[in-house]
Amino acid sequence: MIDRLVEPKRARRRALVWCAPALVFAVVWVWGPLAATFGLSFYDWNLTTRPPSWVGIDHYRDLLTSRDVREAAVTTVVSIVVLAAMAVVAPLVAAIAVWKRGRRLTGVYRTAFFLPVVIPPAAAAVVWEWLLHPVFGVANWALGALWLGPYNWLNRPVTALGAVLAVTGWKSFGLGFVLFSAGLTMIDQSLLDAARLDGATEAQVTRRVVLPLLRPTTSVVGFMAIVLGSQWTFSAVDVLTGGGPTGATTNAFYLQYRYAFDFGDSGGAAALAVLLVVVFGALQLRRSRT
């Protein structure tokens, strides 16, 4: 709706007036704080006593050699890989299956898969804690039926991380599913028919025609799984494990929060925040190029 009748100089002034409220809030609560974080990362400050003191790049050096950070980085990467499977690959398979044979049940599947997306993460985490209860949990009851278990899921490093990722994967599956479903409805059926006429099997049609056409959607869903996924784990970690046992479920975002609010090391927290922005900003830029 570009209005070419307004002369350019006046156009800019008018646009700025319309944008002013949103700009003020974005500068005050996003861009300003981001700049302040960058500045703060060169200072040592415990939020209360003593004014901040300049320490240069010490925080960055400490972070890059810290064991906590290294372990959190490993946990974050593992989380991303597992979430890629649960929030990208699985929804892709399900969306293609429903697209091919969903018919009248399509709406049912969409509701069932999407409901967890809107459930509050804290409520979801509490419910999963009950499912995984070491004595009375339904998960252990199912294991018992197979003459296995009972298992103390949240007290062992591997299964605790598994539980956190299960909650997150459960909550993000539906988003990937509806995005892929939307992508699939935009595919031109005649392309598929042409491939079939040329003698391609259904599997070949899926692999050689459907998947390449879905590439843009896959990149969006993959980006959401990477950038949002590890953030989405926050409430699951906080409610289910508090980052334990022995730090096994502490990812980079949770560690950053603990630096700021548990360790009282706001300079270190700021430096870690800057590193997170750089890493995830770079990922976003790479995506927008492809």
Place this chain on the structure above:
Amino acid sequence: MTAVGSRTRHVGGHVVLLGFAGLMLFPVAWAVVTSFKPASATYDIAVHPSEFTTDNYRRALDVFPLVRLVANTAVFAAGSAIGQTLLALLAAYGVARHHFRGRGVLLAVLIGSVVVPQQVLVLPDYLLASHLGILDTYLGLVLPQLGSTAVAVYLLYQQLSAFPIDLVHAAQLDGASERVVLLRVVLPNIRGILAALATVLFIQTWNEYLWPLVVTKGIDRATVQLGLTIFQTEQGSAWGPMMAAACLSAAPVVVVFIAAQRRIVDTFVHVGLS
């Protein structure tokens, strides 16, 4: 492939998909079932309780100041959703309507913040809120959310860019100002998308956990999500009442979701594909 084989595969596909859908719904169903079981049967595996009771809800409401928590969360979620939608509408209208040098920069400032993980802003926003003396207040909960309008601006900017300029010019011939055009011409045509956007923002804020955790102290301004974790620490082993509390905290968003499912899913898709 024979017709019978194809039929079997068709049914088989549905069996697998329905099984999976059941698995996805199971945690929700199990929480609801547990919440209606009498205390003596909480630890039974029976799928349907032998006896249906609302005791758990009564007990949860006794210790869980639900009215207070829901009121807090409603102020937080509605204030943020309405505020974000309004700010985004004004900004998107300004940018979509006018063409000038520096437009790209303006858009980048408005939209670029999507790359900033929300978590990263929690510490500086907390310091700022503390400086402004709005910790543990509704203002402290809502104001920082109003900075995060990037996705809303982008969505509305896309919508308005496609809006026919002829309608705008026709109204202007009748003497309508830019403000009147927005109110009388643009607004009536995008009411649906605005409502859907506000609904999605409402759900997101209702579910928000980290910012309320940091900015509030105790139960006074706590949201339902925080109340749930307070409940968890204090009544950790009372699983029946706990599931009742979890169901109560999720009920409003689930009701909104079921009432406006199509719109909400479409908006999520819009936001995701943009």
